[in-house]
Amino acid sequence: MQLWLIPLLPLAGFAINGIFGRRLPKSVINTVAVGSVVLAFAWVVRTLLGLGDLEAAHTEHYFTWIQSGSLNIGWDFSVDRLTAVMLLIVTGIGSLIHIYSIGYMAHEGGYYRFFAYLNLFMFFMLVLVLASNYLLLFVGWEGVGLCSYLLIGFYFDKKFATNAGNKAFIVNRIGDFGFSLAIFYIFKTFGSLDFATVFPRTAGESEAIVTTIGLLLLVGACGKSAQIPLYVWLPDAMAGPTPVSALIHAATMVTAGVYMCARSFPIYIHAPQAMNVIAVIGVATAFMAATIGLAQNDIKKVFAYSTVSQLGYMFLGVGAGAFSAGIYHLMTHAFFKALLFLGSGSVIHALSGEQDMRNMGGLRKKIPWTFATMMCAAVAIAGVPPFSGFFSKDAILVAANHHAPWMFWLGVVTAGMTAFYVFRAMFLTFFGEYRGHEHPHESGPAMLIPLAILAVLSLAGGFIKIPVFLDKFFPTAEVPEDFTLVAISVASGLIGILLAYIMYVLKPGMADAFVSPIKGVYTFVYNKWYVDELYDATVVTPVVEGSRAVLWKGVDAGFIDGIVNGTADVARLIGGELRRIQSGNVRSYATWVLLGSVIVIVAIGFAGGIR
Amino acid sequence: MGAVPIFWYLSLSAVLFTLGVAGFVFRRNIITVFMSIELMLNAVNLSFITFSYRWKQVDGHLLAFFVMVVAAAEAAVGLAIILTVYKNRQTLNIDEIDTLKN
Numbered sequence: 149m150q151l152w153l154i155p156l157l158p159l160a161g162f163a164i165n166g167i168f169g170r171r172l173p174k175s176v177i178n179t180v181a182v183g184s185v186v187l188a189f190a191w192v193v194r195t196l197l198g199l200g201d202l203e204a205a206h207t208e209h210y211f212t213w214i215q216s217g218s219l220n221i222g223w224d225f226s227v228d229r230l231t232a233v234m235l236l237i238v239t240g241i242g243s244l245i246h247i248y249s250i251g252y253m254a255h256e257g258g259y260y261r262f263f264a265y266l267n268l269f270m271f272f273m274l275v276l277v278l279a280s281n282y283l284l285l286f287v288g289w290e291g292v293g294l295c296s297y298l299l300i301g302f303y304f305d306k307k308f309a310t311n312a313g314n315k316a317f318i319v320n321r322i323g324d325f326g327f328s329l330a331i332f333y334i335f336k337t338f339g340s341l342d343f344a345t346v347f348p349r350t351a352g353e354s355e356a357i358v359t360t361i362g363l364l365l366l367v368g369a370c371g372k373s374a375q376i377p378l379y380v381w382l383p384d385a386m387a388g389p390t391p392v393s394a395l396i397h398a399a400t401m402v403t404a405g406v407y408m409c410a411r412s413f414p415i416y417i418h419a420p421q422a423m424n425v426i427a428v429i430g431v432a433t434a435f436m437a438a439t440i441g442l443a444q445n446d447i448k449k450v451f452a453y454s455t456v457s458q459l460g461y462m463f464l465g466v467g468a469g470a471f472s473a474g475i476y477h478l479m480t481h482a483f484f485k486a487l488l489f490l491g492s493g494s495v496i497h498a499l500s501g502e503q504d505m506r507n508m509g510g511l512r513k514k515i516p517w518t519f520a521t522m523m524c525a526a527v528a529i530a531g532v533p534p535f536s537g538f539f540s541k542d543a544i545l546v547a548a549n550h551h552a553p554w555m556f557w558l559g560v561v562t563a564g565m566t567a568f569y570v571f572r573a574m575f576l577t578f579f580g581e582y583r584g585h586e587h588p589h590e591s592g593p594a595m596l597i598p599l600a601i602l603a604v605l606s607l608a609g610g611f612i613k614i615p616v617f618l619d620k621f622f623p624t625a626e627v628p629e630d631f632t633l634v635a636i637s638v639a640s641g642l643i644g645i646l647l648a649y650i651m652y653v654l655k656p657g658m659a660d661a662f663v664s665p666i667k668g669v670y671t672f673v674y675n676k677w678y679v680d681e682l683y684d685a686t687v688v689t690p691v692v693e694g695s696r697a698v699l700w701k702g703v704d705a706g707f708i709d710g711i712v713n714g715t716a717d718v719a720r721l722i723g724g725e726l727r728r729i730q731s732g733n734v735r736s737y738a739t740w741v742l743l744g745s746v747i748v749i750v751a752i753g754f755a756g757g758i759r
Numbered sequence: 760m761g762a763v764p765i766f767w768y769l770s771l772s773a774v775l776f777t778l779g780v781a782g783f784v785f786r787r788n789i790i791t792v793f794m795s796i797e798l799m800l801n802a803v804n805l806s807f808i809t810f811s812y813r814w815k816q817v818d819g820h821l822l823a824f825f826v827m828v829v830a831a832a833e834a835a836v837g838l839a840i841i842l843t844v845y846k847n848r849q850t851l852n853i854d855e856i857d858t859l860k861n
Contacts, residue, residue: 732857734792738784 149195151208151225151278154235157188158270165267169260181263182246185270189239195227196236202229203620207280207344214283218339226280226343229621233475233614234277234407237482241399242270244598248490249391251594252497262302262389269295273400277407282331282341285408289327289372292401293320299396300388312384319381323371330364337361347414355419362415362422365408366429373405375463376433379456380680386448390493393448398455398489399482406462406478410471413622417469424551427467431548431555431562434460436677438565442572443674446503447492450573454529455485457566461544464559470547471622476614477540483609484528484537487602488570491522494595495577498588505573510582515590517599519578524603526574528610530567531641539610542634549633556633560640567644575652768809775802789841789851793834800830 161184165177172180199206207226214221227235246266253262269292276288293316301313331341337357338346350358369375374382385397396402409416409426416423434457441453458481465474496503498515512519528535531542541563549556582588590596651659663670672678729740775798782795804823811819845851 734853734856735784735787742780742784 149198149206149208149227150191151195151227152210153191154188154195154239155271155274155278157184157191158267158274160184161267162264162271165260166264169264172260174254174259177260177263178250181267182243182250184267185239185246186243188270188274189236189243192235192239196232199227202227202232204228205231205280205344219335221281221283221341223284224280224342225278227278229618230407230410230475231277233479233617235274237479238270238273238277238400241482241486241602242273242395244601245391245395245399245486245490248394248493248595248598249389251592252391252493253389256389258302262299265295265298265302266392266395269299269396269401273404276404280343282334282343282346285411286327286331289368289404289408290324292396292404293317293324293372296320296385296396296401299392300385302388302392306387309387312381312387316381316385319378320371323368323378326364326367326371327369330361330368333357333361333364343411350414350418353418355421358415359419359422362412362419363425365412365415366422366426369405369409369463370429371405372408373402373459373463374433374456375405375429375460376436379433379437380683382456383449383452383676386446386452390448390489390496393452394486394489394493397452398485402455402459403462403478403482406459406466406474409463409466410475410622413466413471416466417623423467423469425467426463427548427551427555430460430463430465430467431558432460433457434464434562435558435565438562438569439673440676441569442565443670444569445505447495447505447508447573447577448489448503450505450569451485451488451492454488454566454570455481457562458485458529461541461559461562464548464555465544468544468547468551468555470544472615472618472624473540473543473547475618477537477544479612479614480528480536480540480606480609483602484525484606487521487525487599487606488529490595490599490602491518491525494518494591494599497591497595499584499586502584502586505576507584508577508582509580509584510578511588512578514582514588517590517596521596521599521603522574522578525606526570528606529570530645531563531638532645533638534610535607536605536609538638540614542637543615545637546630546633549630550628560637563637564640564644567641568648571645571648572652575648579653580656765809765813769806772802772805772809775799775805787852787854789844789853789856792853793837793841796837797830797834800826 161180164180165172169177196202205226205228207224210223210225212220213223246263249262249266253259256262272288272291272295274288276285276292279285279288297313297317300316301310303309334346335341337353338349340346371378382397382402386393388397416426437453437456437460441450441457444450444453458477462474462477462481465471465477494515495508495511495518498511498518499508502508524535528537531538545556545559545563548559651662675681731737779795779797779799779802782798783792786792786795804826807819807823807826809819811817811823841851844856848856850856
């Protein structure tokens, strides 16, 4: 079915824009960049229609990539139902965000560079999703990490942007280290990296080994999907252009960890301990990030922490055994979070770069389309029935209750906070009086059309029944339907919305009055639990200082330079002594020649002549 | 010819060579030094011819011719250098031509 064409189209777009983009007019760059991704989407749809119901995986082998001993890595793509969902999300949302970027990036420098990177990202993301062995998945995994780094640091003349790019890259290295170890261990244990070979054999291995593999994979997933303790890079990653935040750091790349864990479900179902760890990390991240989101003033930071929090929900779903619920939430989150980011981008665009919500307000009337579409996303993420977030979040929470009731309750509290901070952001931005100085202007159709499509998807996306579609793919634990649980979580979300409405619309001064008695807690949360400071003190500073004192001053400047300089010094010393022979006096040279000849002759004489 | 023993030829060669060495090391005039070199070369040539005569082999003659050719070439180059040195420095004292020291 020519699966190779799916990633190759964006790659071609990257090649054309990357090599010739500097000389091409914007219209051509747009056509190439957007066209390649839209064509990829069309090809995905065509392929999936041609493949029928996908009860079994459809695999295509292109060539053997690595053949060494018993290691045999093929460049193989495969499509099953999980891949189908991911392909549609990646290319679909990707197409919309590419179209949006035409409008958003219209006045930015480095236009062709932006689209080239974006296309390259699409290529690697599609390789990641289509890969049918762990190494190929890792290729895509690293590739999207690279593109993430390039796009976070897109404004490379700004120090904070390049720092954020470095942070993302370095933190991801930690996760990737775990992932690499997992790949090595998988190969050592199962003798192969192909999903089709590894997964049937997991049942035969001891639980300790499978759990270790599962936990190592989880380290990788925590890095890529911004979970505790490696989530710190994602909020900083908002330094990149807003479409990048929407595409890479909300809808697609950061969900790669969830995808990878779901893909590796045969490993996890034989490692209940590892699954429990996933669930705990997920619910803890969801809760912690939500608390931080409550107190942020930068509109993108709110949604960044919201993304971390929602990714935590997905991990909670996967960890609780509800893999399909995790993927379900992945999809609905891609809809509404991409929309929230694109909407906030539209707001920022309207205000010529203003991101602080304290300088917004009352934008409802000035940019009505952005407001209307973002509202759709807000009700979806808040879990208001019957919009998309309601279905997926409840699927996860019900499974969490089945797994461990305390996780359910923490999830419910988080759902309330989610509703609160999203609507706080909405009210601060769109309601009340305008507090800024710029003159807001509504965005053009290139930005509004994707917003509108995503708004429809956010509202109605819940009716795309992913759990039913993936029913046979994942082993489904029998979870009893419980209407009370659903009612509790919906109520929690509605209370959050109501609180936000009271505090930010009805009585605008109330938020400050509410905060002042708990100043300590507020400061703690506002400063993101001081996690960055903690990491700085415990990890970054020791590493940097250790590198400076031991590796640089000691090993490099002392030892390595010492060897090199010492060699030079010895040569200089010997040369300094030998220099005395070089007197410039021809007769002394002649004497040396004579002396040498005599010594040689005498030596030959002692040795008994030349024979 | 046969009446003169080889010893005499070799002794003469050794004496000439020693004179050449002494002139080379102790004289200050470049041309004298140069002539001393020629003297050494010819002393060696004499030895070659002697041994060639003694062992009835042509190798010695051959080498003597080689030495002559090299000596001729060397004389041409050497005299050219001496001329140039004199033009530049107005001296032929070898102790004053020590630019290469240290």
